[in-house]
Amino acid sequence: MTNLAIAAAATTGGPTLLGIDVLWVATILAAVATMAVCFAIYAAVTVRDPMAKRVKSLNERREQLKAGITASTTKKRAKIVRQNDTTDRMRGILQSMKVLQDDQLSEAQQKLAQAGIRSKDLAYAVIFSRLVLPIVLGGGAALAIYGLGYLPDYSPIQKFGVFAGATIAGYKGADVYVGNLIAKRTDLIRKGLPDAIDLLVICAEAGLTVDSAFARVSKELGDAYPELADEFSLTSIELGFLTERRQAFENLAYRVALEHVKGVVTTMIQTEKYGTPLASALRVLSAEFRNDRMMRAEEKAARLPAIMTIPLILFILPVLFIVILGPAACSISDALL
Incomplete structure (x- = not known):
């Protein structure tokens, strides 16, 4: 008899609220909470020294300065400064196409330095990405939309907008990424200065x-x-x-x-x-x-009420209404049925 009751309960399902199975929602929330706890434990156990990754770059800079003082020939100095074959190829391609400008290169190197990236050779990769990624992403979007017939429900203007967006994203992607690194790093330095x-x-x-x-x-x-x-x-x-x-x-x-x-x-x-x-x-x-x-802290505190209005309306008030009115709605539903 007990097995028949369990089977009947599994068939009919648990209580519902607004057409949503409450037990399934509770199961999903419990799974999300378990994953969050596991991630928090993993993050707490695997804490690393924040200066460990920076020691290597500092030692490389020290060796470069030593090489500039003690080395008497260019060959000896070249042994200290390592070369990257990939960036060398990119530099060769850019120079052959005559699109490499000194002011553009120096600007890219300074932005990389401000982002915490010590290698100046990566500036060639940033400039090379501005040349290649628009062709790759824009060409891929054009092939998918106009050649293979993707997005058939879109109007011609919408299709061109997707193509233009992919091309612009390819051209500005590296700059946006580096700019984001600069903004985060500058904010951290400002706090500790x-x-x-x-x-x-x-x-x-x-x-x-x-x-x-x-x-x-x-x-x-x-x-x-x-x-x-x-x-x-x-x-x-x-x-x-x-x-x-x-x-x-x-x-x-x-x-x-x-x-x-x-x-x-x-x-x-x-x-x-x-x-x-x-x-x-x-x-x-x-x-x-x-x-x-x-002053920055006071400015953020003054903006807090306006910023919290939208999350309060979208997330906090609906949950509050569910908690307060949910049991009453379930009781009324059971009484009517």
Whole structure:
């Protein structure tokens, strides 16, 4: 008798709400919650050192600077600087087609540096993608739409819009990706810059040199702000190897797309040139950066009510109505049936 009851319950299904099986919804939500818990446990167990991936690039930069000082011939220096066959082929193709411009190349290299990508050879890949991807994506879309007859229900204008969108996406795809990396990295550096300046002030007042101060701050900020620690560590290396210390500070401003960093670089250059007190100048900069960070936080807090309106209407209120009115609707449905 019990088996017959279970079979009958499985056949009829569980309770429904607005035509939706409640048991199936609960099963799906439980599966999603289980997957989220497993992912959270995996993310917590596999935490890695944020500076581990950056140590290799810093060591390569150190070896390149050593090669520029100690190596006497071009061949010896070439042994230190590794070449990439793929980017060499791309560069050869671009040069043969006479589409490679110096200002375009330097702009792409600076954007890659601001995105945290140290290899300058990848600039050829970015420029090459602007030439190849529009042909590949645009040609593929044209072949699929006009040759193979895809999207037959679309009007001619809609078909041309899909083709144009694929072509534009191929041309701007690499730039959008690099720009996204720059924006994220710049925001992370902006958050940690006031704390880094405070640590530089403490190091300067303790009597450390500028090289040692940058190295010490990069070590202290390695876990909290790895991007900023990476830049400070690289600046410390360049201060120890480059013949002109001014060039090391200018390289820092070149690699970071942030006006605050340019202000710090200008202060450091003036301090090196005129011998002005470093701690007092950095303390003023730190106060300005903290005020700017506070203003940004207040601006985000002021926008929060307007931003939360749409999620409140779409997600929170319907769930609240279901929780409040759901049991009553189920009771009324059972009473009527």
